[in-house]
Amino acid sequence: MAGKLPLPSTQETSSRMSPALNFATLARAIGRVTQVLQRLWNVIETLIIRIATLPYYRLYHFNTINPLRNLAYLASSPNPDTKKLHSTLSSWRTRKLNELQFTTISCTVLAAAVIGAFSWPTLSTAHWLTPGFWHTSLILSILGILLSASEITVLNLLGPVRYTAAAAASSHLPSPSSSSTSPSNVGSGGGDGLHDATMKRYMPLLLSPVMIKEDASGGGGAKQYYVPRRKMVFTWQAPLMFMSYSVCAFLAGLTVLVGVPIVRGERKGTWGDEGWNIAVMYLTAFGAGLAAFVYCSFWVYHYVHAEHDGIERDEYREVGPWGVFAAGYD
Template sequence: MVARRPTFGQAIKRSSGYVLSSLITLPYYRFYRQNTLLPILAIMRSVRERESDDVLFQRTRYWRERKLREFQFVQVAGTLLAAAVIGCFSWVPNDGQHWLGPAAWYSCLVLSLFAILLSSSEAFIFSTIKDVPGKTSQARELAMIARVEPITPQQPQPTATDGREKGKGRQRQDVQVKIKWIMVFTWQAPIMLVAYAVICFLAGLTIYVCTPLYDGLGFRGESKASIFYLVSFVASGATFVWCSFWAYRFIDLDEQDLYTVG
């Protein structure tokens, strides 16, 4: 029995880069999937199936515009996070506060600053790409995400039938497209930094506010405030996760062909 060759999407999902990126991007996987992974896979599939230059141009431009909007979001979010952390540093330290609280806030500040710098740098790179259709421009953009190599099959001795179809065979050459996972990581790094900055900020805030619950001084008024904070935190977090799931669940229904990778 001949083993069935995996499809393009199955081969991608079985790669170590896909598994590793899925683990790294777990806190913001939907955002990463919609704005980085699926558009890149759609571009690769267009190249692999030798679609027209116009289709490839539209998909690369769509991905580039989407990434620019993402970089703008990262810059705004990183600035707000950095300002929030700096404001928290002026609060009166709680006696008995765990050292992880300040450490998380310091980490948040560093991650936010580097998210702003990296998003600005990558936004500049994307903005310098000329929006002009052409094989040279497309080749440069493809080099940013994938490695395209022509496949040269072993040709048998020519026959009369082969001679009649020689011109037709030359019109279409198969290519091998390999995704550059290091570049996928590079283009999604700004949103990764700001996502982990949010996690660090919330962790530091939780440790600070909940200090009365673990400092060993007994239950008091500050403990009630800590409990109220935890209830609000859980309710807000659950609402965010639930709404984010359903928001991304039905996104781009009119462009399913753009994201088909199976």
């Protein structure tokens, strides 16, 4: 037929499509590599946190990270319940105040013990690691006292968390980001509790908003949810960290002081030297005591859930401690 155009060959078609295919393949490969690197970083980050918090791992989870995760979970729900948010926040505040008061007393006693140890006559001939560890323990305990006092002051300035009828009414007022509130939530303790005055005071010190993109079926918009603010997680657990590291440094210095005869092999006979005998006795008692301490520390928390705080609340009888577990959980 006159004017009939020749069809492109298979090679020409594939050569035209190859750049697009190569770009799509490269994008998929980059996405997979990014996911693998993200997972690897998460594993490394988790491992670093577990190692760093090993001396106080249980208290770190019970008093800091787990309550904040529960609070972030409730705040990220479509209609945050003011009553549940206040209950969770009040529980965290109570725990944290008790922890900070305990840390203050412990660091004070520890600092006094370290200062008293500096007067020991054996310190003049001790290995340099002993005074080094003890000076480290002293400065960490002092920092623990000061930071605990600062955080107690902040919590007192923010004020207690109480669920009142006024708070419930204010939580039902339309927020700037929402046009209406579901009438079914009014009077039931529900509503957007994030716009309550108490939550507004505490939120910047606890949670951080994160925006995630929805899929194409969701209109291509973005959804906001909350996660524990990392720098504040570190800040709230820092006093306990200082105290725990101070204890470890003091025990390390004491172990070096007593155990040097065994390390150096300084003994006159099999059991003739007093330093050798003291070192053996100390290390035996320390090893047995440490094993018992680790064993008891594990089991004392094993059957206790992070949601328990020893405070009776009416809503626990209805929906569980954090609004996540079934009724009757506690």
